[in-house]
Amino acid sequence: SQQGEEDPQALSIQEGENATMNCSYKTSINNLQWYRQNSGRGLVHLILIRSNEREKHSGRLRVTLDTSKKSSSLLITASRAADTASYFCATGGTSYDKVIFGPGTSLSVIP
């Protein structure tokens, strides 16, 4: 079962623009995480937001979480060509839970 669902499936923007990706989930969570995957590589953890947090920042990344709507968003500001990758949200993540990923958003940043 897919816990997280990202939107949009694909996003193409110009370098310097902001990119926003959304994630919806179905059941209660302890935290929500965002990962990045370059083509043909493993995933890299970007940021985690706990269920009692509403917003979190890390460098050019800003994540929001709305537990009442069961949704999260990832904002990448001032995008760079190197940000081109697929981005996934994942839910679960406590020591004893399985971690479930959404289908991902493919981001292309055009120089």
Added chain:
Amino acid sequence: DGGITQSPKYLFRKEGQNVTLSCEQNLNHDAMYWYRQDPGQGLRLIYYSQIVNDFQKGDIAEGYSVSREKKESFPLTVTSAQKNPTAFYLCASKDRGRTSTGELFFGEGSRLTVL
């Protein structure tokens, strides 16, 4: 350096053969995971293990088997019963301690192609 090593990176298999994908970690993590990724799609959970000698089925366990005899190792066997095994396989681990952030650490993946 600490991390997760998957091998082989590329593997070709004839129909009807079992193959085993290796996953080794030196992060001292208790939890380990196997995911399958098909082209342009997300990750689907095959099996996960929270502790040595214990593992649980994920969402798509049919046709796969695992073992967890050592903390650092979590091999995945793709059996001949798996109807469509061609995919990219990702192994991950996670710290289960009280200070754990819940972050998954991933290997670089193994790409299996059935001929």
